Amino acid sequence: MLPHEWIAQYGALVVFLNVLGASLGLPLPVMPTLIAVGASHAIGSPGSWAIALPLSLMLAAAVLAGVLADLLWFRGGMRYGARTLRTVCTLSLSREACVSRTERVFERWGVRLLIVARFMPGLSLVAVPLCGAMGVRLRSFIWHDCAGVALWASAGLIVGAAFAARIQDVLSTLSALGEQALIGLAVAMGLYLAYRYGRRVIAAACWR
Structure with missing residues (x-):
């Protein structure tokens, strides 16, 4: 099975688990996944209107996963307040995403901050x-x-669909390489996760 065929078949599950994990704080590359899924459905569809339904399903999976995970953090914020915020800041990979800065932004924008x-x-x-x-x-x-x-x-799904032709070349190359490509991707993913874990440790140390 070609990579784009595999993604097209299991895309909803991949998107759901990826967005869910990332929303809970796991260092997962969600945007590349959304782009790959959008491209895969565009590759297998005869026209622009034909991809509307599958992309809508992918979007629904992403929204469901994201909101479910966010509800857990939302409830945690309601119940534990500052303790939850400190826990979340140890998971955040941006030094600027601290409680004081976010509170200032929230005072200006309120709940509308969630949109961006x-x-x-x-x-x-x-x-x-x-x-x-x-x-x-x-x-x-x-x-x-x-x-x-x-x-x-x-945004991720649309970018993937818009640049489907170029992404197809990448997927075709990966399919031709076969096992070597899978090993390379596994190594790259391992290095990526190690990098993000390292940044997370540094961020946690800054809060001590």
């Missing part, structure tokens, strides 16, 4: 529990969080 938070590395993980700690209503949180996840996931 996922485009800013590290901000989303802090903004979500902060909404809970600040007493944002659950209904308002869900609506704004859904809008933010949908906008962010749509």
Whole structure:
């Protein structure tokens, strides 16, 4: 089975698990996954309208996963407040995504911050529990969080569909390389996860 065929078949599950894990704080490359899924569906579709339904399903999977994970952090912020924020900051990979800075941004934008938070590395993980700690209503949180996840996931899927031809060349090369490509990807992923884990350790040390 070719890479794009595999992604097209299991794309919804891959997107759901990837977004869920990343939203919970795992160092997963979600945007590359969304781009690859968008490209794979565009490659296998005869026209632009034919990819509307599968991409909508991928988008729904991303929104469902993102909101489910964010609800856990939101509830944690409501119940434990500053303790949850400190925990989240140890997972955040951006030094700027600290509690004080996020509080200042939240004071200016309020819950609307969730609409753009996922485009800013590290901000989303802090903004979500902060909404809970600040007493944002659950209904308002869900609506704004859904809008933010949908906008962010749509960007990745659309970019993948728009550049499907170039991405197809990459996927075809990976398919031709076979086992060597899989080993290379595994090594690259291992190095990537090690890098992000290292940054996470440094971020945690800064909070001690």
